[in-house]
Amino acid sequence: MATVRLDQKGRALVRAVPDSYANALASYFGAGPTNVALARSQHTAYVSALESNGVEVTILPADNAHPDCIFVEDQAVVIDGHVLLPVPGAESRRGEQPPIADFLAQKLAGHQICKMEPPAMMDGGDILRLGDIIFVGRSTRTNDAGIGELKDLLDHLGHELRIVDIPPHALHLTSIASTPCDQIILAPEGYLSPESFGEMPEGCEVVMMPKEEVYGCNTIGLPGRKVLVADGYPTVAKTLEERGFETILLDMSEIRAADGSPTCCSIFF
Numbered sequence: 001m002a003t004v005r006l007d008q009k010g011r012a013l014v015r016a017v018p019d020s021y022a023n024a025l026a027s028y029f030g031a032g033p034t035n036v037a038l039a040r041s042q043h044t045a046y047v048s049a050l051e052s053n054g055v056e057v058t059i060l061p062a063d064n065a066h067p068d069c070i071f072v073e074d075q076a077v078v079i080d081g082h083v084l085l086p087v088p089g090a091e092s093r094r095g096e097q098p099p100i101a102d103f104l105a106q107k108l109a110g111h112q113i114c115k116m117e118p119p120a121m122m123d124g125g126d127i128l129r130l131g132d133i134i135f136v137g138r139s140t141r142t143n144d145a146g147i148g149e150l151k152d153l154l155d156h157l158g159h160e161l162r163i164v165d166i167p168p169h170a171l172h173l174t175s176i177a178s179t180p181c182d183q184i185i186l187a188p189e190g191y192l193s194p195e196s197f198g199e200m201p202e203g204c205e206v207v208m209m210p211k212e213e214v215y216g217c218n219t220i221g222l223p224g225r226k227v228l229v230a231d232g233y234p235t236v237a238k239t240l241e242e243r244g245f246e247t248i249l250l251d252m253s254e255i256r257a258a259d260g261s262p263t264c265c266s267i268f269f
Contacts, residue, residue: 003079003129004268006182006221011056012266013103015072017043018062021258025068025090028171029215030257039254043070046228046255046265049248053222055268060103066096070255071264073174074123074141075100077150078269079134080157083108084150085115086122089141100267108269114153122146125172125264130204131182134159135197137173139166164196174263176214180221180240188214209236215252218261221245228262 017040026032033039050057063069068090075097077084083104088094105113116122126137127150134154136147147163154161170176170191177187183204185197190211197206209217216233219240227240231249240247252262 003077003127003134005129005131006223009055009222009268011058011107012050012268013058013060013072013100014043014047014266015060015070015100016040016062017070018064018067020064020067021070023067024258024260025092026258028169028175028259029261030259033254033257035254042251042254043265046250046252046262049228049250050222050266053224053226053248055222057266058103058107060099063096063099066093068093068258069096071125071258071260072096072100072267073264074125074172076104076267077122077124077127078104078108078111078267079129079153080159081110082112082114082153082157084153085113086124086146087116087118087120089121089123089139089143104267104269114149116146116149119143120145120149122150123172124267125174126166128164128173128177128179128185130179130185130197131201132159133162133201135162135164135173137164137166139170139172140168141172162198164192167191170214171259174218175259175261177217178219178221178263180219180227180245181225184243186217186219186236186239188217190214207239209233209239215256215261218263220262220266230256230262
């Protein structure tokens with residue numbers, strides 16, 4: 001979703017929670033999910049929130065061989081008539097991509113499909129868009145070769161690329177930052193700074209949140225100044241509400257337990 005502007009969020013792809021979800025990777029926000037039934041309930045509420053705000057949602061079946069398969073954001077980057085299929089940074093997750101690639105190729109028949117090849121690697125969760133500026137996180141899941149392939153694509157499209165170095169105590173760029181609208185980046189103290197993003201275009205700003213609410217900095221902005229926000233991060237919610245947004249709070253506890261955030265669970269196309 002991160003490479004889609006606010007006016008492009010009409011359709012989203014998600015994937016159901018697998019029986020094996022308790023084995024999902026977890027090193028940052030949680031110690032691993034423990035309640036698959038609750039995860040499914042939270043995922044259903046997430047889908048409902050998207051649908052009730054005008055998003056057409058397609059749900060792909062779960063893949064029990066891949067516990068992390070609900071985190072579709074990492075598997076494809078849709079941007080301006082192109083679909084980039086990265087090499088996911090976690091080798092155990094690379095088998096998740098084929099059904100997502102097949103779906104997008106069918107739905108976006110006019111798009112150019114660009115497939116990344118090793119040694120390049122990148123997770124879609126390291127891509128963040130602010131208007132026509134694309135930020136990429138250099139992280140344990142996204143390397144310089146992957147960034148180079150992304151730059152080649154963006155140069156072709158005429159977009160600016162900015163690199164943000166992700167600290168070792170964070171997974172992805174979108175794990176710790178998001179664009180609730182095309183003028184604001186939310187980011188947490190203790191992880192990033194306004195300078196991490198470079199000079200902002202006129203009318204845009206980086207809004208810093210307390211480091212204790214880092215998880216809440218991952219939001220999904222929707223048309224009509226509505227924003228999906230994880231429940232339990234009052235400063236984030238209050239800050240957005242003071243700026244005229246309507247916040248839609250979601251319980252994401254079992255998603256967080258697998259290092260997942262709201263944006264991780266969807267690809268807008």
